Amino acid sequence: MEYGLRLTDPAVVPPDPREAFPPQWRGMLPDGRAVALYFGTEFCEDRLPDADAALRCCELAREHDLEPTLATPLVSPQGLERIDRLLAAIVEGGHHPAVVFNDWGVLELVRARQPTLPLRAGRLVNRSLRDPRGYRDAPSGAATHDGARYARVRSLLRDLGVAALETDADLEGGFLGDGDGDARPLGRALHLPFTYAASGRGCPLKAALYPEGGGFAKAFADPCPAPCHGKPLPVHRPDTALPHWRAGNTLFYELPRDAAHSWLSRTDRIVVHEAPAP
Amino acid sequence: MKILAPLRCSDEVLPLSDAGAGEFYCGIAPPGWDEEFGSAAVHRRSSRSAGVPDLADLRRIVDRAGGRPVFATLNAPSYPSAAIPRLVEFGRALVEDEGVAALIVAELELVLAFAEAGLASRVHLSSLATCRNPGAAAFFRGLGIARVILPRHVTLAEIEATAIPGLEWEAFLMNDGCTFEEGTCSTTHAFTPYCIDDRVGETQNRLDERYAFWRWTLDNCGSQTSRGFTLGPCGLCALPRLAAIGIASLKVVGREAPLARKVASVRLAAHALEVAGGGGSREAIRDAVVALRGAPQLCEGAHLCYYPDVWADRLPAQRARPSAGGFRRIPIADRS
Numbered sequence: 001m002e003y004g005l006r007l008t009d010p011a012v013v014p015p016d017p018r019e020a021f022p023p024q025w026r027g028m029l030p031d032g033r034a035v036a037l038y039f040g041t042e043f044c045e046d047r048l049p050d051a052d053a054a055l056r057c058c059e060l061a062r063e064h065d066l067e068p069t070l071a072t073p074l075v076s077p078q079g080l081e082r083i084d085r086l087l088a089a090i091v092e093g094g095h096h097p098a099v100v101f102n103d104w105g106v107l108e109l110v111r112a113r114q115p116t117l118p119l120r121a122g123r124l125v126n127r128s129l130r131d132p133r134g135y136r137d138a139p140s141g142a143a144t145h146d147g148a149r150y151a152r153v154r155s156l157l158r159d160l161g162v163a164a165l166e167t168d169a170d171l172e173g174g175f176l177g178d179g180d181g182d183a184r185p186l187g188r189a190l191h192l193p194f195t196y197a198a199s200g201r202g203c204p205l206k207a208a209l210y211p212e213g214g215g216f217a218k219a220f221a222d223p224c225p226a227p228c229h230g231k232p233l234p235v236h237r238p239d240t241a242l243p244h245w246r247a248g249n250t251l252f253y254e255l256p257r258d259a260a261h262s263w264l265s266r267t268d269r270i271v272v273h274e275a276p277a278p
Numbered sequence: 279m280k281i282l283a284p285l286r287c288s289d290e291v292l293p294l295s296d297a298g299a300g301e302f303y304c305g306i307a308p309p310g311w312d313e314e315f316g317s318a319a320v321h322r323r324s325s326r327s328a329g330v331p332d333l334a335d336l337r338r339i340v341d342r343a344g345g346r347p348v349f350a351t352l353n354a355p356s357y358p359s360a361a362i363p364r365l366v367e368f369g370r371a372l373v374e375d376e377g378v379a380a381l382i383v384a385e386l387e388l389v390l391a392f393a394e395a396g397l398a399s400r401v402h403l404s405s406l407a408t409c410r411n412p413g414a415a416a417f418f419r420g421l422g423i424a425r426v427i428l429p430r431h432v433t434l435a436e437i438e439a440t441a442i443p444g445l446e447w448e449a450f451l452m453n454d455g456c457t458f459e460e461g462t463c464s465t466t467h468a469f470t471p472y473c474i475d476d477r478v479g480e481t482q483n484r485l486d487e488r489y490a491f492w493r494w495t496l497d498n499c500g501s502q503t504s505r506g507f508t509l510g511p512c513g514l515c516a517l518p519r520l521a522a523i524g525i526a527s528l529k530v531v532g533r534e535a536p537l538a539r540k541v542a543s544v545r546l547a548a549h550a551l552e553v554a555g556g557g558g559s560r561e562a563i564r565d566a567v568v569a570l571r572g573a574p575q576l577c578e579g580a581h582l583c584y585y586p587d588v589w590a591d592r593l594p595a596q597r598a599r600p601s602a603g604g605f606r607r608i609p610i611a612d613r614s
Contacts, residue, residue: 043462074408074410074459074461074462075410075411076410076411076432076433076436077410077411077412077436077439077440078436079411080411080412080413103408103410103411103413103414104409104413104414104417104418105410105411105412105413105414105415105416105417106413107413107417108413108414108416108417109413124461124462125386127355127356127384127385127386127406127461127464128355128356128464129355129356129464129465129466130464130465131464131465131466131469131472132465133465133469133472134466134469146358146359148359149356149358149359149387150359150387151359151387152386152387152390152391152394153386153387153390156386156390170464172356172358174359196462196464197463197464197465197472198457198458198462198463198464198465198472198473199458199459199462199463200431200456200457200458200459200462200463201431201459202431202457202458202492204478204485204488204489205478207485207488207489207492208485209596209597210594210595210596210597211594211597212488212594213579213581213594214593214594214595214596215488215492215594216488216489216492217431217492217583217584217586218580218583218586218587218593218594219593219596220431220432220433220587221433221435221436221587222596233478233479233480234479234480235476235477235478235479235480236477236480237475237476237477238475239469239470239475246478246479251476
């Protein structure tokens with residue numbers, strides 16, 4: 001198993017990637033070394049780093065012999081242009097990051113403008129059910145693995161030059177496939193321990209920056225200074241016992257460990273999230 | 279621009295046509311679906327509460343629509359692998375034998391399967407596919423689909439930039455908002471809507487009240503006016519902008535809603551479209567809507583707007599940030 005690191009502070013790289021997990025997770029995870037340092041954002045274009053911050057992350061990755069891996073979210077037209085400029089600056093700075101795309105426009109952009117950068121399909125490409133309330137009826141949370149699911153999508157991704165698939169554990173199973181008998185199987189990465197439940201543009205933390213009557217839909221296009229940076233907010237829900245957090249515009253929950261376990265045999269990389277972050 | 283109305287059965291076609299509907303959409307499950315695939319919803323709604331009862335009634339719908347296009351939803355976010363060939367076969371029968379004009383599809387695997395079957399030109403991409411920029415639009419255009427349904431949470435400026443040539447474009451017009459982006463909400467209403475119980479954090483504060491108010495407007499304010507109109511999300515004042523962009527279809531939401539609500543919504547939309555067609559400004563449209571519907575207060579604050587940027591010059595601006603040193607992080611407890 002290899003590990004990708006999504007750290008709260010990318011300058012503090014643990015010697016064993018499992019140290020970035022909560023203690024109760026460490027014992028169930030296989031040995032392996034970190035190979036990639038993730039930065040950027042999967043859920044909110046306002047949290048895309050500027051060029052300086054991105055270059056710092058790339059430098060840190062280089063220092064630790066890790067592949068810099070830029071996560072990108074669904075984006076507006078302006079966000080797409082911002083990613084174009086960001087990638088140009090990173091490449092001009094002498095780096096060659098992998099790009100995790102969650103938006104088909106970003107995929108097209110990278111293929112057209114930075115075709116040598118490795119591409120990874122992000123976890124929003126998988127639209128399978130992750131409802132945390134689904135685990136109450138299936139305590140083991142072991143989704144049935146049907147490797148035929150999404151076979152056409154995987155084939156398309158291979159044809160488009162994508163190197164790997166990333167996903168959360170979901171309740172339907174099968175997204176990562178079985179290699180599909182291909183000579184160039186897609187890499188398979190599992191994000192742990194925080195699964196995203198729901199995300200959107202109507203961010204309450206952003207709304208707090210506006211006077212009464214503002215924010216939410218009235219502010220979709222406004223740039224946000226990302227007051228969500230820092231600690232995610234614990235959220236209590238009456239309908240599930242799984243721990244929840246609000247991280248800006250996205251709700252995450254801690255996946256039941258048994259559910260994660262059932263996915264490990266079909267995974268080549270674990271992307272460790274030290275904290276839930278959009 | 280045509281008003282796209284939701285349907286649940288053939289009895290609804292004529293009243294909605296009379297109210298101004300120019301297109302229809304409905305959900306229908308393949309015969310035997312429940313026995314084979316259990317509770318996996320084929321069109322994101324319960325077949326009992328929102329679906330057309332059977333193919334015979336679908337045929338009556340197409341017949342009564344009198345040439346107005348009828349679209350069928352096969353728009354679950356994901357399906358079991360065994361369902362894909364079944365849905366392709368069913369979708370082919372709908373468009374080739376039953377007179378359905380196009381299929382509304384969300385899952386990329388199913389879009390690709392329809393493309394393999396030579397049916398891409400009969401596919402409308404669901405809002406769940408979250409096509410939000412011109413690059414994504416080009417990607418989907420490359421698959422050969424006919425129409426893109428824009429997500430709810432886009433601005434008019436974003437629509438202008440995204441609506442590239444070579445595709446038809448459909449935009450949300452009325453009713454039933456979503457707290458989260460539909461395509462990135464990985465939960466199911468089968469457990470009740472996940473957003474209903476959402477709170478900002480563990481501690482209730484003023485921000486929770488504002489968040490709850492927003493969600494209440496998205497949920498049609500839980501009510502309708504004394505004149506029978508829904509107090510839900512609405513994009514009517516944006517009609518001139520949507521027309522200028524070249525939007526072809528204006529979606530009225532709510533397959534499962536009572537017919538009276540559907541008719542009232544389509545009637546209101548048709549009235550606004552008439553005002554817009556006559557060169558009416560955003561103010562003229564708003565005044566016409568309020569005169570027919572009532573509830574002016576919700577329009578004054580742009581609280582119901584699907585596209586509030588049509589009122590951009592009147593919207594509350596972000597509070598001034600502290601100067602040059604960067605943004606000061608405000609503790610949650612103080613953010614009210």
